[in-house]
Amino acid sequence: MKKIIVALLVMVVSVSTTMAQEWQTDINVAKEIASKESKPIILVFQGSDWCAPCIKLDREIWSTDTFKEYAKENYVMLKADFPRKKKNILSEKQTKSNALLAEKYNKQGFFPFVVVLDSNGKVLGESSYKKTTPENYIKELNAFTK
Numbered sequence: 001m002k003k004i005i006v007a008l009l010v011m012v013v014s015v016s017t018t019m020a021q022e023w024q025t026d027i028n029v030a031k032e033i034a035s036k037e038s039k040p041i042i043l044v045f046q047g048s049d050w051c052a053p054c055i056k057l058d059r060e061i062w063s064t065d066t067f068k069e070y071a072k073e074n075y076v077m078l079k080a081d082f083p084r085k086k087k088n089i090l091s092e093k094q095t096k097s098n099a100l101l102a103e104k105y106n107k108q109g110f111f112p113f114v115v116v117l118d119s120n121g122k123v124l125g126e127s128s129y130k131k132t133t134p135e136n137y138i139k140e141l142n143a144f145t146k
Helices: 002-019 027-037 052-062 065-074 092-105 134-143
Strands: 041-046 076-081 113-117 123-127
Touching: 027 041, 027 076, 041 052, 041 092, 052 065, 052 134, 065 134, 076 092, 092 113, 123 134
Parallel strands: 041 076
Antiparallel strands: 041 113, 113 123
């Protein structure tokens, strides 16, 4: 019985990691990957547990198979989350890191706010939530990198 449970857990973890969006949370790691792989960085400012448009953007764009498959090959995804509920609180280090990103790239404090960066951290373009398809959102993000 234990072997069956362990086997099921391994399968669930394997499936969830292959389907999961690969989000970075450290700008320096994101820059390093972007530089190594010649990819732009998609920096997403979100309030994952309180911002309705952020939740919609996640559901309608970031979490779709279409976007995840494209992003895996073409972008370095960087998340700066600002949750409010105690159960979702981030570490003090991550909170400070996200605040520094906001100081530099999101001075107005918009949520959601999407910033396309080159591998050096230079801003190439900005976007937000839009009621659109993943394919059209990808086209918009790609327009900033041309």
